[in-house]
Amino acid sequence: MRDERRAITRVALALALVALTSVVLGTVTSVIQTSRTVSNAGSVKGVGVGVYWNLACTNRTSSVNWGLLDPGSNRTVTVYVRNEGNAPATLSKTVQSWNPSTASSYLTLNWNYAGQTLSANQVLQLKLTLLVSSAITGISNFSFDTIVIATA
Numbered sequence: 001m002r003d004e005r006r007a008i009t010r011v012a013l014a015l016a017l018v019a020l021t022s023v024v025l026g027t028v029t030s031v032i033q034t035s036r037t038v039s040n041a042g043s044v045k046g047v048g049v050g051v052y053w054n055l056a057c058t059n060r061t062s063s064v065n066w067g068l069l070d071p072g073s074n075r076t077v078t079v080y081v082r083n084e085g086n087a088p089a090t091l092s093k094t095v096q097s098w099n100p101s102t103a104s105s106y107l108t109l110n111w112n113y114a115g116q117t118l119s120a121n122q123v124l125q126l127k128l129t130l131l132v133s134s135a136i137t138g139i140s141n142f143s144f145d146t147i148v149i150a151t152a
Contacts (some may be wrong), residue, residue, distance in 0.1 A: 040066050040142045044079070048089060048150030049118075052080045057123060064128065064146070072134035076127050081148055083118040089150035090117055091124075097145040106136035109146060118150070 043063050044051050053059040057080060066075050083089050091113055098104040108131040118124055128146070 040144075042066065042143050043145045045145065045147045046081065046084075046150075047147060048083070048085045048152075049091065049148055050082045050084050051148060052082065052123075055080050055123060055125070057082045066130050069130070069132045071132055071136045074129055074131045076129040079126050079128060080123050081118075081126050082123045083120055083150055085150055085152060086120050087152040088117045088119050089152045090115060092149045092151065094147045094149070095144050096147070097143070099143045100139060103139055103142040103144065106133040106139065107131065107142065107144075108133075109144075 044061055050057060051061050053061050061079060064077055064079075066077075069075055081091065093109075093111060093113075095104075095109050098107075110129045110131065112127045112129075113124075116124070126148075
């Protein structure tokens with residue numbers, strides 16, 4: 001009878017240890033999954049405007065490398081946009097071609113453009129900020145196209 005109790009106690013302790021280990025591993029796995037980084041290089045296109053890395057507009061850009069991003073973080077890049085048309089224009093932006101398509105649920109691209117009119121050949125400094133949701137899951141790499149459009 002005493003040996004039976006010892007065996008039952010050992011089995012109960014073993015089950016408790018397995019349960020505790022499962023909880024600890026589940027927590028560690030959850031922390032690892034939510035702290036993963038995501039990365040991309042996205043394209044930037046201008047319609048009626050040129051997009052450049054420098055104020056002198058000599059270093060045209062066609063892509064932004066956002067680097068490695070953590071959930072809940074953001075990254076800002078500065079570009080310079082020049083109205084390359086012959087008339088004053090306002091700007092708009094669109095973001096499209098998300099890959100994977102679910103990335104648009106977790107990533108938001110904002111800019112500091114306030115609606116001002118750009119004269120022909122005028123250059124405007126723009127800050128593009130990519131926000132990563134803290135709830136992002138299942139995405140380790142992504143891409144999207146940013147299009148800046150001048151409308152006269």
